[in-house]
Amino acid sequence: MIDIIGGFLTLLNEPSVFGFIVIGVLIGVVVGALPGMSAAATIALLVPITLYMSPLTALVFLYVLGKAGRFGGSIAAILFNTPGTVASSATMIDGYQLTNKGRSKVALRMSAFASVCGDLSGDILLIFGAVVIASYTEGLGPPEYFGIYFMAFVVIGSVIGTSVPKGLISAAMGILCSLIGTDPITGAARLTFDSLQLSRGLGLIPILVGIFVISELFEQAWKATKPGIRSNECDSKVIETDRNVITKEEWRYCGPVIFRSSIIGSVIGMLPGLGSAVACFVAYGEEKRRARRPQLWGNGAIEGVAAPEAANNAVSGPSMIPLLVLGIPGSTIAALLMGVFLIHGIQLGPTIFETSRELIYALFASGLIGIISYGLVGYYLAPILGYYITRVQIKYIYPFIFVTAFIAAYSSAANFFDVYVMAFFGIIGFLMNRFNYSTSAFIIAFVLGRGAEESLRQSVLLSDSGFFVFLERPVALIFILIGLIVFFWRGMHQIKQKDTEVINLH
Amino acid sequence: MQVRISNDQSHIFWEEVVFTIALMIMGIVFMIAAATIDLHEDTGLTARSLPMLVSVIITFYSVVKATSLLRLAYYHRFPMIGAEGITVKIILPLSLTMIVYVSLVMALGYAIGTAFILMIVLWIFNIRQLFLNFMLSVIVATISNYIFVDTLGLFMPTGWLIESIQKLL
Numbered sequence: 001m002i003d004i005i006g007g008f009l010t011l012l013n014e015p016s017v018f019g020f021i022v023i024g025v026l027i028g029v030v031v032g033a034l035p036g037m038s039a040a041a042t043i044a045l046l047v048p049i050t051l052y053m054s055p056l057t058a059l060v061f062l063y064v065l066g067k068a069g070r071f072g073g074s075i076a077a078i079l080f081n082t083p084g085t086v087a088s089s090a091t092m093i094d095g096y097q098l099t100n101k102g103r104s105k106v107a108l109r110m111s112a113f114a115s116v117c118g119d120l121s122g123d124i125l126l127i128f129g130a131v132v133i134a135s136y137t138e139g140l141g142p143p144e145y146f147g148i149y150f151m152a153f154v155v156i157g158s159v160i161g162t163s164v165p166k167g168l169i170s171a172a173m174g175i176l177c178s179l180i181g182t183d184p185i186t187g188a189a190r191l192t193f194d195s196l197q198l199s200r201g202l203g204l205i206p207i208l209v210g211i212f213v214i215s216e217l218f219e220q221a222w223k224a225t226k227p228g229i230r231s232n233e234c235d236s237k238v239i240e241t242d243r244n245v246i247t248k249e250e251w252r253y254c255g256p257v258i259f260r261s262s263i264i265g266s267v268i269g270m271l272p273g274l275g276s277a278v279a280c281f282v283a284y285g286e287e288k289r290r291a292r293r294p295q296l297w298g299n300g301a302i303e304g305v306a307a308p309e310a311a312n313n314a315v316s317g318p319s320m321i322p323l324l325v326l327g328i329p330g331s332t333i334a335a336l337l338m339g340v341f342l343i344h345g346i347q348l349g350p351t352i353f354e355t356s357r358e359l360i361y362a363l364f365a366s367g368l369i370g371i372i373s374y375g376l377v378g379y380y381l382a383p384i385l386g387y388y389i390t391r392v393q394i395k396y397i398y399p400f401i402f403v404t405a406f407i408a409a410y411s412s413a414a415n416f417f418d419v420y421v422m423a424f425f426g427i428i429g430f431l432m433n434r435f436n437y438s439t440s441a442f443i444i445a446f447v448l449g450r451g452a453e454e455s456l457r458q459s460v461l462l463s464d465s466g467f468f469v470f471l472e473r474p475v476a477l478i479f480i481l482i483g484l485i486v487f488f489w490r491g492m493h494q495i496k497q498k499d500t501e502v503i504n505l506h
Numbered sequence: 507m508q509v510r511i512s513n514d515q516s517h518i519f520w521e522e523v524v525f526t527i528a529l530m531i532m533g534i535v536f537m538i539a540a541a542t543i544d545l546h547e548d549t550g551l552t553a554r555s556l557p558m559l560v561s562v563i564i565t566f567y568s569v570v571k572a573t574s575l576l577r578l579a580y581y582h583r584f585p586m587i588g589a590e591g592i593t594v595k596i597i598l599p600l601s602l603t604m605i606v607y608v609s610l611v612m613a614l615g616y617a618i619g620t621a622f623i624l625m626i627v628l629w630i631f632n633i634r635q636l637f638l639n640f641m642l643s644v645i646v647a648t649i650s651n652y653i654f655v656d657t658l659g660l661f662m663p664t665g666w667l668i669e670s671i672q673k674l675l
Contacts, residue, residue: 169529169567176536176560183553188544191536191557221630399627400646403620406607407654419608435522453556 004127007361010056011369014362017060020053021366024064025373029382032072033389037397039069041216043336044208045401047343048408055344059363062340064370066333067119067316070276071374074111074309079104079386087276087312090284094297094304101300105383106246110302111309112378114258118310119371121262122269122317127364129270129318130353134325137350142458143469145326147479149452152328153445154483155271158490159278160438168487170438171445177202178449185457197417204339205412206422207446211439212332213405214426217398219433246302254306257287261307265314270321271330276312283311317367324360325350328448332440335447519575526572533565615665616655621647 011017031037043062050058073088078095091111098107140148153175157168180191181201192198261283268279287307288297297304319330320337327348329335341348346356353360377385409422429439459476463469470476540561543554606626610619624643633639 165567165571169564172560172563172567176557176564179557179560183543186544186553188553190543190553191539193539395631395633396642398631399624399642402627403624403646403650407650411654416608431525435525456556 003357003361004365006358007363007365010358010362011060011365014054014056017057017362017366018369020057020061021064021370021373024061025068025370025377028065028068028070029072029075029374029377029385030389032069033075033385034392034397038212038216039066039072040332040336041212042069043333044205044212045404045408047205047208047336047340048412050340051343051412055346056359056362058340058344059337059359060366060370062337063363063367064373066337067313067367067370068374068377069333070313070316071112071115071119071309071378074115074305075108075378075382075386075389078107078111078305079389087280087315088308089277090280090308090312091305093284094299094301097298097300098302098305103300104386106250106302107305108382108386109379110246110250110254110305112375112382114254114261114306114309115313115378116371116375117258118262118265118312118314119316120368122266122314123364123367123371124317125266125270126317126320126367127361130321130324133321134350134353137325140350140475141473142455142462143473143476144479145455146452146459147470147473147476148326148328149448149455151479151483151486152322152448153452154487156441156444157438158487160441162436164487164490164494166435166437167441170432170441173437174442174445174447175449175452177207177442178446179453184450184454185461197415202421202446203412203418204342204447206409206418207425208336208339208443209405209409210422210425211429211432211443213401213408214422215429215433215439217402217405218426218430220395220398222430250302253292253303257303257306258310261287261310262314265311266318268311269315269318269330276315276331279315280308280312283307324348324352327451329444332443335440335444338447519578523572523575526568526575530565530568530572533561533568536561537565611665613665613667615668617647617651618668619665620650 027042028039031042032039043065046062046065050061053061070087074091074095077088077092078099081092081096081099095107095111098104153171154168157171158164160167176191178201180198182188182199183190189199264283264286265276265279268282269276284304284307287303288294291297291301291303293301293303315331316333319334322328322330323334323338327338329338338348346352346359405422406419409418410416412418431437432439432442459469460466463472465472470480537558540554540557543552543557607619607623610622613619614622621643624646625639628639628642633642
């Protein structure tokens with residue numbers, strides 16, 4: 001508790017941070033609400049700009065942007081029946097029905113309130129849980145770390161996306177790209193094809209910008225050239241009625257729903273790879289099953305907005321736990337933030353609460369301020385934002401993002417080679433999205449690949465029993481087994497599904 | 507197992523076949539590259555072990571996937587791949603990004619090169635009123651030039667064409 005108060009005091013010493021919280025919230029809400037834009041893409045684009053900021057300002061800005069972006073997705077889902085983010089897909093079901101009934105303001109306000117409650121509960125878990133988990137992970141050695149990396153690769157590869165093999169191959173591609181450069185133990189050049197540029201390894205920023213930004217631009221350009229396929233332009237039917245206030249009865253129905261969904265989201269958030277998209281559907285399904293007014297679900301139940309919004313925002317805080325205490329990102333945004341930590345020379349892992357205590361608690365404190373800020377923006381300004389967003393044609397914005405992406409890739413290391421890397425991975429990202437390969441699994445595996453290799457080789461080098469070291473270390477073995485169990489469970493589930501379903505390639 | 511792929515989806519199917527074959531070639535290339543890595547010391551797990559293992563997995567997967575896709579194609583007699591799909595959707599954006607933009611910037615300098623590429627991209631995005639297209643491109647290129655080149659000091663060449671014209675004058 002004292003630490004978090006210390007975090008607020010640290011923020012007071014650097015007042016400019018508050019300005020960046022507000023900017024982060026506004027950008028996050030707007031990009032989240034714009035269909036076809038994502039918080040991850042925006043963060044990838046903004047990472048090079050944060051190189052010029054202090055580590056605290058950079059992290060706070062992007063962390064808050066990610067949080068606000070998650071909430072912003074619900075605005076598009078409720079008003080336009082188009083989820084701004086995948087995590088808002090469940091909100092769309094009842095949210096848009098409420099808009100059709102002229103109750104969009106109610107849906108937006110409930111969405112803001114539920115998001116704040118969910119996010120706060122997730123952050124409380126992060127603030128108090130991360131230190132406890134970190135104290136248990138301090139004694140972990142290379143074999144245990146490899147066990148965790150192995151579990152992360154397999155779980156993320158198997159769980160993200162629709163196909164287990166494609167998810168795992170996406171992760172394998174990420175690992176392969178991370179291996180390009182110099183061998184960490186012997187210093188030998190690997191997979192460089194005698195290129196000096198490649199011997200330094202592939203930069204994180206050009207790959208992030210390519211995979212998340214350029215690929216999206218290609219996707220939109222493809223849609224624009226294809227007759228009959230609508231790009232992300234919105235039709236608004238915001239009709240106001242006099243029933244645009246949340247009634248006492250609705251508050252009473254939604255209270256327990258928000259509470260339960262926040263817990264569901266927080267728990268799912270701690271597991272690597274599952275993320276807010278899974279959390280929102282699990283919470284929606286669970287609350288629909290327990291519903292006191294089941295006839296309303298799917299036809300504009302306010303609880304149908306509260307449940308997914310509380311759950312998907314509750315994921316935000318806990319997804320930072322594996323990142324902070326183990327250096328393993330549990331989500332795409334966490335992987336992007338990991339890049340920011342590394343760029344600013346902050347070592348992630350169990351000792352982070354000793355080496356960068358002030359910064360971490362200041363980051364937590366800024367998260368709490370960010371939540372309240374986007375809550376206020378959402379509660380009071382979401383209807384107005386929605387009104388203006390209907391007038392923005394995203395096609396006017398894409399060309400400028402296109403140019404900025406080049407600048408972002410170039411300025412990360414003032415090297416034109418990075419621009420080529422970005423363009424190449426833009427195409428790779430576009431193709432991966434098109435054929436249902438997971439770009440998130442690719443990026444997370446790319447970020448983790450080096451660490452995994454180092455811990456694997458250190459484990460084998462330092463042990464007399466070679467690969468059997470993993471059988472001798474129970475913690476490592478448990479993590480490896482968890483990974484294998486998840487893989488087989490998902491694999492079996494998919495084989496069963498394939499037996500019955502009609503294969504639809506797209 | 508019932509399989510149904512409609513005719514309008516068959517081009518997507520063929521694109522996936524091409525992608526999978528490309529993945530297979532990439533896997534093989536990386537396998538060869540991994541085989542050339544120095545062994546240094548034999549500790550049981552060398553610098554080449556992991557790259558080799560991962561590229562073998564990718565190659566194996568893509569061979570199996572490509573084979574199953576081609577078998578499916580054979581049974582369903584899909585039409586051959588159209589040049590339109592790959593050319594318009596992949597090669598065109600690639601050319602724009604890699605060749606046109608870089609060449610324009612090298613020839614005309616940052617500001618004019620950016621303005622040109624913006625005009626082209628805006629055209630692709632269906633903003634085809636000439637005046638609007640031109641004005642948007644010029645305004646944004648000017649702002650970008652001011653922020654990134656003049657203020658942040660991003661190094662950009664003047665452009666060989668502009669330099670040549672300057673010399674002539």
